[in-house]
Amino acid sequence: MNKELEHSFVEQLQKHQNIVHKVCRLYTNNVDAHNDLFQEITIQLWKAFPKFRGDAKFSTWMYRVGLNTAITLYRKSKRRIDTQAFDSVEFKIKSEDYDDTEEQQLKLLYQAVHQLNDIEKALVFLYLEDKDYREISTTLGITEVNARVKMNRVKKKLKTILNP
Structure with a gap:
């Protein structure tokens, strides 16, 4: 990606990062899981950003990518055994x-x-x-x-x- 596209992505992500945090809060129970999901959503947004056409508002597109990423990871995590992190006590x-x-x-x-x-x-x-x-x-x-x-x-x- 070129520098202009990269700058645009970082600017939009910083402007709307609360959306990602809210999605993370909805689908996680502890700080580590929240941070992991935030990172994964950011990666998926970065990968998909060159294909963002602007048909919808950036925030709407961000919700969609964020929720789809969270749902996909949530479904995968259901196959694992749940454990409780010490910091959640x-x-x-x-x-x-x-x-x-x-x-x-x-x-x-x-x-x-x-x-x-x-x-x-x-x-x-x-x-x-x-x-x-x-x-x-x-x-x-x-x-x-x-x-x-x-x-x-x-x-x-x-x-x-x-x-x-």
């Missing part, structure tokens, strides 16, 4: 004036989302990013009607998980 000391209600609710939401399948996770992620159904359907490669139907089902499923 939490040691908390509560402060008297700290209210962790919002943090706990967010943690419960992430635990519920981790119980969803790959497509459902992607739907929730894009929905929480305030993407409209047209952009969600484009990113996931499904129809807009299908995205709406799936999202309604996912909402019901999350309600069941969170309020048994």
